[in-house]
Amino acid sequence: MTAAAPGSSAGAGGEKRLIAALLLPSIPLYACFGGMQQILQPAQIEAIDPASKIAHLALLTAASSVTAVLGLVAGGTISDRTQSRWGRRNPWIVVMALMAAGLILLAGRGAPIAVLIGVYCAMWLCLNFHQAAMTAVLPDRVSPSHRALASSAIGLATPLGILLGVNLAGRLAPGLAFPALAGLLVVGSTGFALAAPEPAAANDPHPRPPGATRAGGGLFAAFRHRDFTFAFVSRAMLFLAYFSVNGYLLYAVKDRIALADLPGRNAGVAVSILGSISMIAWIAGVPFAGWLADRFNRRKRVVSIAAIGMALAMIPPIVSPSWPALTAFAALDGLFFGIYLAVDLALMSLVLPDRRTQGRDMAILNVASAGSQIFAPLLAGGLIATLGYTAMFAATAALALGGGLFVLAIRGVR
Numbered sequence: 001m002t003a004a005a006p007g008s009s010a011g012a013g014g015e016k017r018l019i020a021a022l023l024l025p026s027i028p029l030y031a032c033f034g035g036m037q038q039i040l041q042p043a044q045i046e047a048i049d050p051a052s053k054i055a056h057l058a059l060l061t062a063a064s065s066v067t068a069v070l071g072l073v074a075g076g077t078i079s080d081r082t083q084s085r086w087g088r089r090n091p092w093i094v095v096m097a098l099m100a101a102g103l104i105l106l107a108g109r110g111a112p113i114a115v116l117i118g119v120y121c122a123m124w125l126c127l128n129f130h131q132a133a134m135t136a137v138l139p140d141r142v143s144p145s146h147r148a149l150a151s152s153a154i155g156l157a158t159p160l161g162i163l164l165g166v167n168l169a170g171r172l173a174p175g176l177a178f179p180a181l182a183g184l185l186v187v188g189s190t191g192f193a194l195a196a197p198e199p200a201a202a203n204d205p206h207p208r209p210p211g212a213t214r215a216g217g218g219l220f221a222a223f224r225h226r227d228f229t230f231a232f233v234s235r236a237m238l239f240l241a242y243f244s245v246n247g248y249l250l251y252a253v254k255d256r257i258a259l260a261d262l263p264g265r266n267a268g269v270a271v272s273i274l275g276s277i278s279m280i281a282w283i284a285g286v287p288f289a290g291w292l293a294d295r296f297n298r299r300k301r302v303v304s305i306a307a308i309g310m311a312l313a314m315i316p317p318i319v320s321p322s323w324p325a326l327t328a329f330a331a332l333d334g335l336f337f338g339i340y341l342a343v344d345l346a347l348m349s350l351v352l353p354d355r356r357t358q359g360r361d362m363a364i365l366n367v368a369s370a371g372s373q374i375f376a377p378l379l380a381g382g383l384i385a386t387l388g389y390t391a392m393f394a395a396t397a398a399l400a401l402g403g404g405l406f407v408l409a410i411r412g413v414r
Helices: 011-021 023-048 050-081 090-108 113-135 137-141 144-171 174-195 226-246 249-256 267-296 299-313 315-319 323-349 355-386 389-408
Strands: none
Touching: 011 023, 011 137, 011 144, 011 174, 023 050, 023 090, 023 113, 023 144, 023 174, 023 249, 023 267, 050 090, 050 113, 050 355, 090 113, 090 174, 113 137, 113 355, 137 144, 137 323, 137 355, 144 174, 144 267, 144 323, 226 249, 226 299, 226 323, 226 355, 226 389, 249 267, 249 389, 267 299, 267 323, 299 315, 299 323, 299 389, 315 323, 315 389, 323 355, 355 389
């Protein structure tokens, strides 16, 4: 089962310009995700209550991830139904960037744990609403022949954004890091809307041709389709493996490695270095994976290779709790996760069962990644508290392998 062609086409040249413009909102969005999750958020929690940092971070991350899921579903569903002279997706991309930027600035002012939870919940809702509208541009306005190129572009924007966000958060004072992330998000999102204006939304922008499969009424109707369900489960497991480790990377550095063995004797700098290593490897993997998937038309095989590689990345920190082991982990994890993300969105867009609900169903597939953030802190935090960091790395390796097996069960995509 394949996704339908976009409702309107501007030709190959127009699509390539649109794909290039997608970098403008994507890079700042992932800079916010990376900088906030890996550096700023855990650092704030530790500053408030260092003795209970793991439990508080698990609570805050799980709570804000619930609103992230709501934001994704709302963003896809509401933008599907939006009718305006500026299109369906672009207005929400700009509005949510402005709202999220305001909340980022508010979070940067600091507050008690209870207040921070409320601020972060609202922030993740807006950021993920933004992401849902932005991701829906791919099945909406990009034809299947350029879908892999668009997926690779977003796959490239992800590490670039995280690399930018982690370094801003790790090297700037919080009073500068929060405003920098907020400003980049607003400028990039507004720039996309200006550089890639969307046609006015019609009453029914995706009419269903005779004989086309209809997803039916109901938010979760797409799960009636086998390939969609397996794609969701595979994506959830692979993202759960990624977030379980990286969400606790700052604590793994502090708790497992002596301060004297860290670069600059600073855990924040050490994590930013690990993030840089991971993102550089990620960037190196994206074009290779995109070429491989296009050359052999084997998206499932590329994902299974990436899953095996992610599992292998966990071996060095299991064998040795040392700085060299973590650098090896960062390089391998970044490389293979980048290979996965280079083809991920293309594969996801090809299992959408109904063109009229592309935004909603694409958002639900994105819930697999955002929803994994709800369980990642619970899983990782529980394993760390009871069995230690080694158990956490071993469990995430098993999850990665499971994700690779589920993607192989998809029938309608090669």
